[in-house]
Amino acid sequence: MRTVGGTLEDFERDLISNLYYQRGTTVESASGPDAYHTLAVTVRDRLVDRYARTAAAHYAANPRFVYYLSAEYLLGRQLRQNLLYTGTEPWLRPVAEDLGAPLEELEAYDVEPGLGNGGLGRLAACLLDSMATLDIPAVGYGIRYEFGIFKQAFRDGAQVERPDDWTFYGNPWEFPAPDDRQVVGFYGTTARSLDDPTGLRRQWTPGETVRGEPSHMLVPGFGTQTVNMIRLWRARASRESFDLSRFSAGQYKEAVEDIVRAENISKVLYPDDSTEQGRELRLKQQYFLVACSLRDIIRRYRLRNTGWDAFPAKVVVQLNDTHPVMAITELMRLLVDVYRVDWDLAWSITRRTFNYTCHTLLPEALETWPVALLERLLPRHLEIIYSINHFFLQEVAATYPGDVDKLRRLSIIEEGPERRVRMAHLAVVGSTAVNGVAELHTRLLTATTLRDFAELWPYKFHNVTNGVTPRRFIRLANPRLSALITDRLGDEGWLTDLERLERLGDAVDDPEFLARWREAKRQNKVDLARHVERSTGVVIDPEAMCDVMIKRFHEYKRQHLKLLHVITLFNRIRENPDLDVVPRTVLFGGKAAPGYHAMKLLIHLVNAVAEAVDTDPVVSRRLKVVLVPDYNVTKAQFIIPAADLSEQISLAGKEASGTGNMKLALNGAVTIGTLDGANIEIRDRVGAENFFLFGLDTAEAADLRHHYRPRAFYEQDPELRAAVDAIASGVFAKGDRALFAPVVDAMLGRDEYLALADYRSYVDCQEAVDEAWRDQDRWTRMSVLNSARSGFFSSDRTARDYCDLIWRVEPVPVPS
Ligand code: F55
Known part of the structure; x- marks a missing residue:
């Protein structure tokens, strides 16, 4: 049987042939979709041979x-992944040139x-x-x-x-x-x-x-x-x-x-x-x-x-x-x-x-x-x-x-x-x-x-x-950090044995390594800023702390708690324009189910607050709020490498695990979070000193639920009151007090997920975050340690756990 060749020349020959025989066109007259489709099938063909050998090995065994x-x-x-997995990734640039199509355009067709x-x-x-x-x-x-x-x-x-x-x-x-x-x-x-x-x-x-x-x-x-x-x-x-x-x-x-x-x-x-x-x-x-x-x-x-x-x-x-x-x-x-x-x-x-x-x-x-x-x-x-x-x-x-x-x-x-x-x-x-x-x-x-x-x-x-694949969420998403890790550890073995990241821990005393780590994160922010500007028109500062909350919009995940923090920062800066605040970009991403009206309204409010922040000349110099539209796996791969702070703020006892928390920690974001889901296991591993913990735990939340009065928290805390009142006042709705009234009513009425109870602890914890950020060496060490100590959260470990505990299956090697 004819199988595909292994050299760049073979690849280029197959590419031209596929363009001609599968799309019926030539390089001179190929459209964008022609070029993309041809590249994709040429890469795909390099997996078919392995697939056939896998089927044969499985049949025999x-x-x-x-x-x-x-x-x-x-x-x-699929495109970048399959390029990486077939070892043809280094050819992408020359091949795109052969096709006469800019790389970015080719990738845009890879939905x-x-x-x-x-x-x-x-x-x-x-x-x-x-x-x-x-x-x-x-x-x-x-x-x-x-x-x-x-x-x-x-x-x-x-x-x-x-x-x-x-x-x-x-x-x-x-x-x-x-x-x-x-x-x-x-x-x-x-x-x-x-x-x-x-x-x-x-x-x-x-x-x-x-x-x-x-x-x-x-x-x-x-x-x-x-x-x-x-x-x-x-x-x-x-x-x-x-x-x-x-x-x-x-x-x-x-x-x-x-x-x-x-x-x-x-x-x-x-x-x-x-x-x-x-x-x-x-x-x-x-x-x-x-x-x-x-x-x-x-x-x-x-x-x-x-x-x-x-x-x-x-x-x-x-x-x-x-x-x-x-x-x-x-x-x-x-x-x-x-x-x-x-x-x-x-x-x-x-x-x-x-x-x-x-x-x-x-x-x-x-x-x-x-x-x-x-x-x-x-x-x-x-x-x-x-x-x-x-x-x-x-x-x-x-x-x-x-x-x-x-x-x-x-x-x-x-x-x-x-x-x-x-x-x-x-x-x-x-x-x-x-x-x-x-x-x-x-x-x-x-x-x-x-x-x-x-x-x-x-x-x-x-x-x-749970776990996440380091191939997609570190190697593909974050090539800069990956190159740095490989350089430090000597080879790419960490990609299939993620606990090896542990050895990065030694690097926290190496100023040169820390500088390179910080520079990789900064470059990632420059890239992200380009994407954000293209999709929203908002310009973000790569020097600012990148504070991200990316996940489906759900009440239990408490995007509204994050928003109360944002409004508090907004109020503080407006009240005291000379306040020494840490510049932040707060980045939200996520969809609400089409029938979930409360969350669709919250999305509307996030966008309204973003606009208020952006149009205020004083505030907008230190704070930016962006809701990245159409959050999906592709967007996650752009955002996660640029994140400095990972928001994992669900009410304790509600989030089964979370997996974004793992992806972010592995890419060197520091978590601010509750004792919920896998946050607990992340904190146990990265160390309490490298994790910003706040809020009620599961037992405390269950207790409080019995006699909870959100209004008591609202009345006691002037900053909380000011934040809620700002929403109620209509300042984010051009004076329309009715538009976001249901958000306020939900908070002061039942506050199902105890956001008001956790507000003070959360906002104070964010001050500790600022404090840590001001010492960039300290922050970078925390960042490195988050990554170094999160190897456990590889989905390879998860799959192995399923194999040992539940499936009792053995690997079947496939011969080359
Ligand atoms: C999809 C359809 C229905 Cl009908 C209900 C729920 C879902 C869904 O998407 N659930 C979901 O994503 N659950 C999440 O699973 C993750 C993986 O285990 C957990 O990390 C996360 O905590 C959990 O909310």
Whole structure:
């Protein structure tokens, strides 16, 4: 077989050939998209050979595979990553010249697939990267949404959402695999299987069927030969759906009705769960994903295995939150109804196959589905859930005789005016292992949210602290700091063994190293300033402290607390124009779910405050506020390397883990944060003296909640009062007192997340930050130590933890 050559000359030859034979054009007449697409496929081809060898090695070894099921992936841009992973990165410049296209223009066509909302989707991408890097046989399954997470723009400061037509120019990174298509059913009826006296086997006759068409993207490992894949499903109508007779009769809309209904399933990513609409469609998406994926997993299993006994030994499925949990009932249905396996054996196989990762503590984020909806959409699955619950509750009753309250709390079915299925309960009952994503999170899960389960099955619960891939978030995002680290440590080994960063600790006594570190951060700020000016017109000073809060807008994350700090600085400078303040650029980034009105209003307020700061001649010399539009993985890669201060200020006990906190610390930002999520583990490692801690801890917050009166804090603290009053006064709304009144009311009314209680501690802590910043040597040492001591937060370590604790899989090396 012809494989691609390894030299720059080979690359250039293939490039011209691909341009000619794939795009049908020449360098002289190529458009921007032609040039980008050709470069992309030429890079991609350099992974195909490794991918084929990976498949061959996996086939020969017949290993245990990890199947990662996730409704979301945030993969980030592919071009630079794949250049790096194929060792062709140094050729980018000469190659761009060959194509006659400026590098920046080529990269602008490299759109990121926005197939996720936030941390959960990005974690999935980091884990896939690490599994490939560790030579773990793995496949990621997901949905190929036609429209990803909406694009965020601002109109007069308010968020407006635009569709993300991410495949407009085509997606050069994906391979269609039409031969592996699957058929999925919905609705319909169930009936007894006449030959089954137990009544546990039944037959489902769906009322509607839809095709799932897969395509895959390659997931290369770094510094290894393994190339795994992520398989994404797209919904298509079955071939007979087009109604020719109606079309001929001029009924054009009716003729394509079924096609539209089928294709709507993979039409759009749901922007979080805060909107009521489309609940049925969302459940359809979830079942579509798991039905297609499980059939594919079984197909792959049967390539090398027969019978069902070996299934749990060869297949381990990780459920990324509850969104794919219907897979548990679907595997039961396939085993019992289709493959005629006895219920007990099927249940044993199923429980040994699945594991579940929980990503939240917020009760409102725990997914439940109305029984009535399931009864209509997936009638057989509801029956199976009832049977699972029946046997489970029998077990519970035997363990806790007479404890009906226990039964009610543990049941998969929530009783009430509207009966609902608790997906997290189904997940725990149907899994071998359940994990939280940071130590505190796991502790709180087992002590509160899933307490009864943790009492019943303590051995099921594990902690696997999240991590991030150093390849994307240090090496690709921050080439300057990476070069400095490599220079100091002697080689690039740290990229796959991140604990080696520890040795940077010695460098804090080397003034030359500190100067180079500071200069790298400064240059990163110059780059960021260029991007910010281009996208917002705001000019930022690279000498100022870069204070960043980048994450989805959510009340529990408390962007409003940060804003109260900003307004306090604004008030202080206005009151005392000669005040000696540390110049800061406060950079926000993040989207609010389109239906989450409180957070959309807060975004509007952030923009309004930014404008007030910017138009005040005195304030604007020392303070800048920017809300970077359309925050995504690409923007994160620009912002994180420039950050000096990382804002991780959620109310203690609410943020499961956070992963931005890790990315920022690894890039030398110092954290100001609460004792929440993985902040605790970051502080333990970097040292209390290199972390700005403030606020209530989880227990204090829970106590205060009982007798909390936000007004008391407002009345006691003149600076807090001035900040809240400024919002209420309408100064940020051209005198309109009504516009931001709901923000004020929420703060003084319930203040659900105790922002006012933490305000004084936070603002004082920011003074300590200023104090540290004034001593730039001290600050740089803190910065270096944050990076040096955060090696634990590599997703390679996270993936290894999953392997050891939960998956029990072994690497399969792929020969060159
Ligand atoms: C997406 C869809 C729904 Cl319906 C609900 C939640 C989400 C989502 O995006 N959740 C999410 O991102 N959770 C985050 O997961 C991260 C990775 O574990 C954590 O670090 C973070 O604390 C958590 O909020």
